[in-house]
Structure formats: structure tokens, C-alpha cells
Amino acid sequence: MSEATFRGGVHPYEGKELSSDLPIKTVMPTGEMVFPMGQHIGAPATPIVAKGDKVLVGQKIGEASGFISANICSSVSGTVKAVEPRMLLNGSKATCVVVENDGQYTGIEGLGEDRDYTKLSNDEIRDIVKEAGVVGMGGAGFPTNVKLAPKEPDKIDYILVNGAECEPYLTSDYRQMLECPEEIVGGLKVILKLFDKAKGLICIEDNKPEAIAKMEKMVQNENRIEVKVLKTKYPQGGERTLISAATGRKIYSAKLPADAGCIVDNISTVIAIYRAVCKCTPLITRVMTLTGDAFEKPVNVNVRIGCCHADLVAEGGGFKQEPAKIISGGPMMGFAMFDLNVPVTKTSSSILAMTTDEVALNEPTPCIRCGRCVSACPGNLVPQKMAQAVSHNDYDTFVSLNGMECYECGSCTYACPAKRPLTQLFKQARQHVAAQRRKK
Structure with missing residues (x-):
């Protein structure tokens, strides 16, 4: 092998x-379901239902609005309560179709x-x-x-x-x-x-x-x-x-x-x-991991897209204590959640609840030029020099150092003994360079 x-x-x-070692547990949600129209890269879907409409499991409620876009299908049957902006995982607001789940899970034909x-x-x-x-x-x-x-x-x-x-x-x-x-x-x-x-x-x-x-x-x-x-x-x-x-x-x-x-x-x-x-079944469910030392009982769950993250916490037995940090995704590339009252989307992979925020405990110190970030980088980059360029707002040098090739994987930050927020710097720099390129 x-x-x-x-x-x-x-x-x-x-x-x-x-x-x-924990088998996947199927979760059947109740109450309100929220379906963001932008659960993908590209243009958000266009809502094709309105308040008061009846919908079925598998029914298309958002239609792809461009070549790089995707349809959104309802994971439950029920009545459309609203088509309005709602809060998403990243803290922004976007158009969502809100469906009151009737608990019947009546599916479309076939x-x-x-x-x-x-x-x-x-x-x-x-x-x-x-x-x-x-x-x-x-x-x-x-x-x-x-x-x-x-x-x-x-x-x-x-x-x-x-x-x-x-x-x-x-x-x-x-x-x-x-x-x-x-x-x-x-x-x-x-x-x-x-x-x-x-x-x-x-x-x-x-x-x-x-x-x-x-x-x-x-x-x-x-x-x-x-x-x-x-x-x-x-x-x-x-x-x-x-x-x-x-x-x-x-x-x-x-x-x-x-x-x-x-x-x-x-x-x-x-x-x-x-x-x-x-199986003639659109994308309406996904498997997530609810884990971390703050959960009473970690679990893998098969959930309906559109259900609320907060409602899933009970599936993990609730929290042993108030988490110091909750992350959507994993600790390396996930992002911190400040509110669990947001919907599960097609790209939601986990709720990671930790009793200690290790990042907050790490106070960054000056770079000691040890080279560990260089050894860790899977993209063959030199994070130390890239960080120096970004700290001086020298984006031309950042680009010349192949900074736009950064994966934003977090390996350099993890390896850094000085606990410098390298990945965060590169993420912001890449966004800045990309925005400048769009303007041109």
C-alpha cells in the first residue's frame, strides 16, 4: 500500500x-426553515415562490440566475412565510425563502x-x-x-x-x-x-x-x-x-x-x-459533524438544508458549558460563528464548539525568521516575506512573491512559533488585490 x-x-x-465511531443520526426538523438563495459560488438564485405558496419536498424554490449559479430546492413541505433578507453564517444578510414546515414531508411527484x-x-x-x-x-x-x-x-x-x-x-x-x-x-x-x-x-x-x-x-x-x-x-x-x-x-x-x-x-x-x-432526489440534505469538547455528546447528523444551527445543538446533547468559541467548519479553515440562529446551507460541514479559545490566548510576537512557515507552506511560498510586504501595504511585492497563490490553508499560522496571524494577513491582502484588479 x-x-x-x-x-x-x-x-x-x-x-x-x-x-x-458514531453512526450518522437522521434529524427531522420542525418549525421554520430558511433557504438562502446564495449557497454557492456565483450569482445567487432567483426566488420563484412567493409568500403564501405551498411547497413540497424537492420542489425548486430558487432558480439559477446565471451560468455560475445553482438552483435551490425545498427540503420540507409547507407554506412560504416570507421572501426576505435573513442573517447568514458569515454575518451578512441575503435574500432567503422562509418556509413553515408542516411536518408532513410531502414530496414532489417521482x-x-x-x-x-x-x-x-x-x-x-x-x-x-x-x-x-x-x-x-x-x-x-x-x-x-x-x-x-x-x-x-x-x-x-x-x-x-x-x-x-x-x-x-x-x-x-x-x-x-x-x-x-x-x-x-x-x-x-x-x-x-x-x-x-x-x-x-x-x-x-x-x-x-x-x-x-x-x-x-x-x-x-x-x-x-x-x-x-x-x-x-x-x-x-x-x-x-x-x-x-x-x-x-x-x-x-x-x-x-x-x-x-x-x-x-x-x-x-x-x-x-x-x-x-x-434516485431522482435533488440536493436537500447533508451530513454534518457536531463536535468539540464543549458538546456533551458529539454526533454526526444527516440534516435537512434550511434548518437552524441552534436547533442542532440539542442533537449533541447540548453544551457542557458555554463555549468559548464556536466554529463553522474545522479549526484550520473554518470561521468563528457569533450567532447560531442561522440556517444550514449546502456547504455547512460542522459545528465545532470549544471550551477554550486558543487563538485568543496566543499573543503575537515579532518574527524570529525561523523558516518554519516556509517549510509548512504547501504552495512553496515564503510567508515571512509576504507578511512583511502586507504590513507595509506593499501589495505589488506581495503579488511578486506569488502571494495570490496562497491557499489560505492556515499551515503557516499553525507552524509559526511567534503566533503571528499570517493567514489572516494573506486573506485580506488577496481580497484587496482582487478588488483592485476588478476595478481595472
């Missing part, structure tokens, strides 16, 4: 033992019916994925139908299923590999139908031996699919690092994975493709 990896990276405390993907044309498959509102569920939220339609499909050599789940604490992908491997392989076979020359690689870190064994058993008779074992290291699951580790190919910020002959999809996304194409 060979292990593939990339240059750089770090080994933070994993924390996965809190929830890795919801859940079996469908033979082998009898569908490639265009029909892409249209189904688009209609179902499937997007990248690993965090980016890129519309999947667009990803499955590269300019030169004949040049796609690899379909990479990202099962690395390198972010600490998160175990939702791991549990899905154990509990529904048939759907993962089924979704991958749907994608492979679109690309005749491609090979499917299910990429899993070596700290998940049970998942590796399960998936290897599932694909033992599949001549176009194999399991690729990766060395456990953060950020192994990043798109560029995954491509490098699994195929040896390189891409940069100006390129797409398709430019390197690759398409990368998260475990949850591949399952969503399977359900949309083979």
Missing part, C-alpha cells in the same frame, strides 16, 4: 476520535424513484445535476454541472473523489464512506460515464483504515476505479495538494483542475450526484 503526499503541510491535533443512468445521455445527466442544485459540498460550493462540462472532456484523465477529510475534528465524510459506500461508487460511475478515457481515484488518508478497506472491497471488480491511499497530513484534501499527491500534476491559481486533466469532487458531492441522477 503506497502512500502519496505533497511537499510541506502540518500535523495538527486531529480530534476525530470524538465522533469517528421523488426518490430509481433511474438507470446508463440509459441517459451525457447532456441529460448534466441537466439533471443542474436541476438538482448540486454544488461542491467540501466548502467551495462551485456548481457541479459546470465542473462536469469542461471545454475539452476528452482530455480528462482522472476523476478524484476527495475522501481525505484532512480538516481536524470533521468525520462526516468518513462516516459516509463506512455507511453508504454504494452511493459513492455509484456517483463516481455516473461521472465516469461522462468521461470515457478517465480513471476514478477514491483518495483517502491512511488514518482511515476502515474506510480504505470498505472502499477497496466496493471497487474490487471495477476496472476503472481504484482507491488511492494518501499520507495523513494537512492540507492533503486541498484541491491542488490532492491533485499533486494523487497524480503528480500541478495546477496554480490561474488554472482549473481540468487544465491538468482532473476533476475533483468531495465525498458528499459524489453522493449528491448519485441521488440526483439515480
Whole structure:
């Protein structure tokens, strides 16, 4: 069993033992459901329902408003209460369709019916994925139908299923590999139908031996699919690092994975493709991990998109004590939540509740030029020099140091003994440079 990896990276405390052995629990929400129209990269969807309308499970309530956009489907049946701005995870407000859940979960006609993907044309498959509102569920939220339609499909050599789940604490992908491997392989076979020359690689870190064994058993008779074992290291699951580790190919910020002959999809996304194409079910649910030492009982939950984060806390037994910090996502690339009264979206992956805010305890000190940030950076950058440029508002130098190639993965910040907020600096600098470029 060979292990593939990339240059750089770090080994933070994993924390996965809190929830890795806990089966996925299905949660059926009650009351109000809130569906943001912007749950993806690109233009927000346009609401196509109004106050007072009756909706069904699987019904489209928001329509993609551009090439890079995605449909939004209701996860419950009920009555539209409002179409109005509501607070989102990042603290901003955006247009949402608010549905009063009737608790009946009445579905649209044909919801859940079996469908033979082998009898569908490639265009029909892409249209189904688009209609179902499937997007990248690993965090980016890129519309999947667009990803499955590269300019030169004949040049796609690899379909990479990202099962690395390198972010600490998160175990939702791991549990899905154990509990529904048939759907993962089924979704991958749907994608492979679109690309005749491609090979499917299910990429899993070596700290998940049970998942590796399960998936290897599932694909033992599949001549176009194999399991690729990766060395456990953060950020192994990043798109560029995954491509490098699994195929040896390189891409940069100006390129797409398709430019390197690759398409990368998260475990949850591949399952969503399977359900949309083979089970006539749009993207209306997702699996999340509720974990951290502040939770009484960490748990993995299958939740309906649109439910409230605050309502999920009880599924983890509530909090042992008031959390010092709550993070949406993992500790490396997630972001702090200041209010749990916000809806679950297609890209929500976890609620991480901690009794101690370690970041707040770390007082930054001057750089000692130790070079640890350079060794940790998976992008082969020099964070120390980049930070110096940003601190002087010298964005030209930041760009010349390839600062726009930063993954914002947090490896440099984690490795820094001076506890300098490097990733935060680079995130702000990249946003500034991008804004200036748009103006020009």
C-alpha cells in the first residue's frame, strides 16, 4: 500500500476520535426553515415562490440566475412565510425563502424513484445535476454541472473523489464512506460515464483504515476505479495538494483542475450526484459533524438544508458549558460563528464548539525568521516575506512573491512559533488585490 503526499503541510491535533465511531443520526426538523438563495459560488438564485405558496419536498424554490449559479430546492413541505433578507453564517444578510414546515414531508411527484443512468445521455445527466442544485459540498460550493462540462472532456484523465477529510475534528465524510459506500461508487460511475478515457481515484488518508478497506472491497471488480491511499497530513484534501499527491500534476491559481486533466469532487458531492441522477432526489440534505469538547455528546447528523444551527445543538446533547468559541467548519479553515440562529446551507460541514479559545490566548510576537512557515507552506511560498510586504501595504511585492497563490490553508499560522496571524494577513491582502484588479 503506497502512500502519496505533497511537499510541506502540518500535523495538527486531529480530534476525530470524538465522533469517528458514531453512526450518522437522521434529524427531522420542525418549525421554520430558511433557504438562502446564495449557497454557492456565483450569482445567487432567483426566488420563484412567493409568500403564501405551498411547497413540497424537492420542489425548486430558487432558480439559477446565471451560468455560475445553482438552483435551490425545498427540503420540507409547507407554506412560504416570507421572501426576505435573513442573517447568514458569515454575518451578512441575503435574500432567503422562509418556509413553515408542516411536518408532513410531502414530496414532489417521482421523488426518490430509481433511474438507470446508463440509459441517459451525457447532456441529460448534466441537466439533471443542474436541476438538482448540486454544488461542491467540501466548502467551495462551485456548481457541479459546470465542473462536469469542461471545454475539452476528452482530455480528462482522472476523476478524484476527495475522501481525505484532512480538516481536524470533521468525520462526516468518513462516516459516509463506512455507511453508504454504494452511493459513492455509484456517483463516481455516473461521472465516469461522462468521461470515457478517465480513471476514478477514491483518495483517502491512511488514518482511515476502515474506510480504505470498505472502499477497496466496493471497487474490487471495477476496472476503472481504484482507491488511492494518501499520507495523513494537512492540507492533503486541498484541491491542488490532492491533485499533486494523487497524480503528480500541478495546477496554480490561474488554472482549473481540468487544465491538468482532473476533476475533483468531495465525498458528499459524489453522493449528491448519485441521488440526483439515480434516485431522482435533488440536493436537500447533508451530513454534518457536531463536535468539540464543549458538546456533551458529539454526533454526526444527516440534516435537512434550511434548518437552524441552534436547533442542532440539542442533537449533541447540548453544551457542557458555554463555549468559548464556536466554529463553522474545522479549526484550520473554518470561521468563528457569533450567532447560531442561522440556517444550514449546502456547504455547512460542522459545528465545532470549544471550551477554550486558543487563538485568543496566543499573543503575537515579532518574527524570529525561523523558516518554519516556509517549510509548512504547501504552495512553496515564503510567508515571512509576504507578511512583511502586507504590513507595509506593499501589495505589488506581495503579488511578486506569488502571494495570490496562497491557499489560505492556515499551515503557516499553525507552524509559526511567534503566533503571528499570517493567514489572516494573506486573506485580506488577496481580497484587496482582487478588488483592485476588478476595478481595472
